Amino acid sequence: MSLDDAAVRASGLEEIAPHLQTAQRSVAALGIDPETFVPRFYRTLFGYAPGLRSLFPLAMETQHSRFGRALVHVITHLDEPSTLIGFLAQLGRDHRKFDVRDEHYAVVGQALLVALADTGGAAWTDEVARAWAHTYAFLAGSMQAGARSDPGPAWWGATVVGHERVERDLAVVRVRTDEPFVYRAGQYVTVETPQHPRLWRALSPAVAPDRSGELEFHVRAIGYGSVSRGIVASARPGDRWRIGPPMGALDRAVVPGRELLMIGGGTGISPIRALVEQLERAGGRPERAVVFYGARDWDSLHALDGLRRTSYRNPWLDVVPVVEEPPAVPGPLVGRLADVVTGFGSWADCEVVVSGSPAMITATIRALRVAGASLDQIHYDPFVTD
Ligand SMILES: Cc1cc2nc3c(=O)[nH]c(=O)nc-3n(C[C@H](O)[C@H](O)[C@H](O)COP(=O)(O)OP(=O)(O)OC[C@H]3O[C@@H](n4cnc5c(N)ncnc54)[C@H](O)[C@@H]3O)c2cc1C
Ligand code: HEM
Ligand code: HEM
Incomplete structure (x- = not known):
């Protein structure tokens, strides 16, 4: 090179x-x-x-x-x-x-x-x-x-104000920062928790910024993961977290008048949820937006109800659930997100957001490129290589 x-x-x-x-x-x-x-x-x-x-x-x-x-x-x-x-x-x-x-x-x-x-x-x-x-x-x-x-702080102090374990390995955590925290929908932050000092991990707010000053995170405990398991099992209201400066720019994919394809796997749906919320609230909308939302099984599509309600209110938005394991009742599409999405065509004329685990991002980008999409249409955050 x-x-x-x-x-x-x-x-x-x-x-x-x-x-x-x-x-x-x-x-x-x-x-x-x-x-x-x-x-x-x-x-x-x-x-x-x-x-x-x-x-x-x-x-x-x-x-x-x-x-x-x-x-x-x-x-x-x-x-x-x-x-x-x-x-x-x-x-x-x-x-x-x-x-x-x-x-x-x-x-x-x-x-x-x-x-x-x-x-x-x-x-x-x-x-x-x-x-x-x-x-x-x-x-x-x-x-x-x-x-x-950067004239801003190196980090923001924050207090956990809500911790709800919505599945065995998934928690919805809300934190309130001491000082106002300014971010754009679709961005991510890094956090440090009292359970694991000095281990900073990236999390994506699942809501667009609003006046409440609260951030909401959806955290999935992964197999051998230290920080994610600590948050899901042990985070409590009152815990003090540190939050690093906001990063990423998935919102660059939002171009008025252009179609927007958003592909979210697992908790990778969070920044997409925030973007959709922002679009509904603020306008500057793309011509049409389609969200493909994938998870292992039907029960793991925790954000589906909310996304569907938003799509009923907004004719420009479609939400397509995809599961890997065939469900007991027919309904969602079945397969790997990458294969299902590219089965619909090349998506050559729209902006694309890809968000999920490292394996999901790699597989999806590869499939999109094979289908004919170019790299500069595709927006994604850096991810951990190991
Ligand atoms: C931009 C960005 C945004 C993110 N947003 C969120 C979010 O909103 N919610 C959320 O729950 N997580 C999110 N993550 C993942 C999160 O930052 C951590 O990587 C994850 O929680 C694992 O941290 P850990 O300390 O528990 O595991 P570690 O101790 O770091 O890893 C333990 C083992 O798990 C493997 N591993 C690490 N990450 C994954 C993964 N995603 N899938 C499968 N195996 C993995 C590692 O290779 C390692 O072997 C995001 C990551 C990035 C880069
Ligand atoms: C050219 C110089 C440097 C480069 C390219 C670099 C790069 C990086 C990167 C990419 C990360 C991972 C960030 C993340 O996972 O969020 C990191 C983490 C870190 N860096 Fe640097 N860094 C540099 C200089 C330094 C210096 C001078 C120090 C001071 C000792 C330092 C200390 C750390 C610490 C403490 C961490 C986090 C702890 C860890 O997990 O290792 N870095 N660095
Ligand atoms: C936490 C920090 C980082 C992560 C998780 C990360 C992750 C990745 C991944 C997954 C790739 C594609 C696969 C690969 O070629 O290995 C990549 C490519 C690349 N990264 Fe990073 N990266 C990080 C930091 C950086 C930094 C600090 C730089 C430069 C200063 C950098 C420069 C590059 C370049 C130039 C490529 C393209 C290489 C190519 O096409 O061959 N990365 N990165």
Whole structure:
């Protein structure tokens, strides 16, 4: 993959581009394998700066610190500079909630370069070393600039005001922030709960912002999940949460006059529910909107009643339930969301929102592309790779 020259020039990245290219080309020769590189990086980092250990999860082995893996992901995906700067600015802004300060970037950079040198052996030439030093300075500088440019708080304190276990493994949780929290329908936030300090997880408000100042989340406890199980089983009114700045822009899919296809799997329906609520309230509507809402079985389609009621009031909206396991009574469509949706056609002339688990997002985007949709019509949030 090559760097996009026009984008580089447009965003003032011209000077750094050759270094990014050299660094990117060196990845294979250095032999960076996350399984060995990540522990080596942390050992080096905490050797230089033991004080930084307190910023990370309590038990790094069982609670999987994400930083090391994320860093490997970033340094092995250095292409697409046009999207890089915006992404890094948001990441830097978000890092304020981890208590990361300007001075931490230098020691992390030092640890990264030493770990890379140890890993690379003979492939770590002077030229490669110089390229990585510039590359890290660029990544860190963009993140620090993003952090400085945000006048808002690093996080909001919030109190749980409602916790209802609507299924064995699904809870509807309402929280009220101490200070007003401004977000757009379809965005997500990260939260930290008292049950699992320092483990931040993404959750999507299931309602459009309103004057009550409350956020509502639908949380599904997943198999071995620490935070999600903690929230579903143990969150209580009165618990104090921290909420990170709002992120994502699924609302870019809403273009007046254009058709909108929204595909939500499981709790991935939450941002779609918020978008639909916002559209009903505020107008600026697409020509027509279709929601495909999928879950394992009929009972797990917890948001269906509400969505259906909205569609009865609004002729521009259709809601199509899809289940994976054949139901006892006929009714919903049966199959994988990706297959059912693309069975209706290519959807080439509309904007598409895809929201759900990592596996669902990957499968759905792949199926849409095979059916003829292009990537720039498709809107989705980043998701955890592991
Ligand atoms: C943008 C975004 C929005 C999100 N919105 C919501 C939401 O509104 N409601 C909600 O309940 N969750 C939502 N999630 C998922 C949530 O952030 C957590 O990833 C999830 O709750 C698991 O966290 P955990 O600590 O319980 O599990 P972890 O301890 O992080 O993971 C335990 C194991 O489960 C696997 N795993 C992680 N996530 C999933 C998954 N989704 N499906 C299957 N296996 C998985 C991991 O690979 C790991 O092996 C969202 C995620 C993203 C990226
Ligand atoms: C170029 C520099 C950096 C990059 C690209 C980077 C990238 C990332 C990413 C992508 C995440 C995961 C975010 C999430 O899951 O929500 C993360 C988490 C984190 N980062 Fe960074 N980061 C950088 C610098 C730093 C620095 C300087 C520190 C300070 C020590 C730091 C500390 C953390 C912490 C504490 C976490 C969360 C805890 C965890 O789960 O590991 N990062 N980083
Ligand atoms: C929590 C943070 C992140 C998550 C969960 C994440 C997730 C993903 C996933 C799932 C992909 C597609 C699959 C792959 O090629 O591996 C991807 C691709 C990519 N990511 Fe990230 N990412 C994160 C952070 C970043 C950051 C901080 C950057 C850059 C600064 C970045 C740059 C890229 C690029 C350029 C690609 C495209 C690579 C290609 O097409 O080959 N990512 N990311």
